[in-house]
Amino acid sequence: xxxxxxxxxxxxxxxxxxxxxxxxxxxxxxxxxxxxxxxxxxxxxxxxxxxxxxxxxxxxxxxxxxxxxxxxxxxxxxxxxxxxxxxxxxxxxxxxxxxxxxxxxxxxxxxxxxxxxxxxxxxxxxxxxxxxxxxxxxxxxxxxxxxxxxxxxxxxxxxxxxxxxxxxxxxxxxxxxxxxxxxxxxxxxxxxxxxxxxxxxxxxxxxxxxxxxxxxxxxxxxxxxxxxxxxxxxxxxxxxxxxxxxxxxxxxxxxxxxxxxxxxxxxxxxxxxxxxxxxxxxxxxxxxxxxxxxxxxxxxxxx
Numbered sequence: 001x002x003x004x005x006x007x008x009x010x011x012x013x014x015x016x017x018x019x020x021x022x023x024x025x026x027x028x029x030x031x032x033x034x035x036x037x038x039x040x041x042x043x044x045x046x047x048x049x050x051x052x053x054x055x056x057x058x059x060x061x062x063x064x065x066x067x068x069x070x071x072x073x074x075x076x077x078x079x080x081x082x083x084x085x086x087x088x089x090x091x092x093x094x095x096x097x098x099x100x101x102x103x104x105x106x107x108x109x110x111x112x113x114x115x116x117x118x119x120x121x122x123x124x125x126x127x128x129x130x131x132x133x134x135x136x137x138x139x140x141x142x143x144x145x146x147x148x149x150x151x152x153x154x155x156x157x158x159x160x161x162x163x164x165x166x167x168x169x170x171x172x173x174x175x176x177x178x179x180x181x182x183x184x185x186x187x188x189x190x191x192x193x194x195x196x197x198x199x200x201x202x203x204x205x206x207x208x209x210x211x212x213x214x215x216x217x218x219x220x221x222x223x224x225x226x227x228x229x230x231x232x233x234x235x236x237x238x239x240x241x242x243x244x245x246x247x248x249x250x251x252x253x254x255x256x257x258x259x260x261x262x263x264x265x266x267x268x269x270x271x272x273x274x275x276x277x278x279x280x281x282x283x284x285x286x287x288x289x290x291x292x293x294x295x296x297x298x299x300x301x302x303x
Contacts, residue, residue, distance in 0.1 A: 007157070011149055019142045023135070030134060034127045035103065039086055042105040045071075045120050046084065053111045070102075074117040082108035082117060091121060100125050163187040167196055179207040217269070224265050231258040 084107040093100045101124040108117050182200050235255035
């Protein structure tokens, strides 16, 4: 997974968490503020209603202060002693033609020598509309913020990380058999400049070590090849001389040892070239025929 995708994932998770926590906090704060305003209005309407009932003779069981606000009066013979109590309830709204949430204040009072239970209800529909509007605005802002941060992060990633991508591309194309020094771009990021400096020093040292090793291997191969050729040549000459059986056996051992050492030298040289990737052109081969031919040469020995 790319670094940009990982960063965007963490940004998205963080934004979602912050948005959820902020939305819940804003919801409860907004609801608390609105409920406080509703409570103040209900208490003010309580005082106004009690004043009007005490000063006007005509009473009705149900009053409408405005659309959606309901006042209910219930006569009682005894004092119910109900302290002012606030609660949320659901009532049928004749204007909206459906049940809606209401904030209700219930209390009892004595008016003109008559006890009443009074219920003042105010519709919470404006509250719901306000919360819905605020929620839609917050969701829209969250989406815009996420998209803006995503594009901004992508632009910053491409702009700031271009020296890093250049170094990675050069490292992918780097070959020890054809060494090239890194072409580094100046960056405002100290970490990228430090990374480029360290890589340049490391590659320079590796190139130097490779050349020294290659030179040592070539010199060693050349130095070993000459004595081995001399030993094999002298052994071949001695094998042509009239020798007794013991001398012939010893010379044969010398010749065989020199031959094995020459093969070992060739094998080591081949492995060195393979490890150093000196064979640029590669191709797939079928090892089965090769192994079969080699096993055939050892069948007589195995029998």
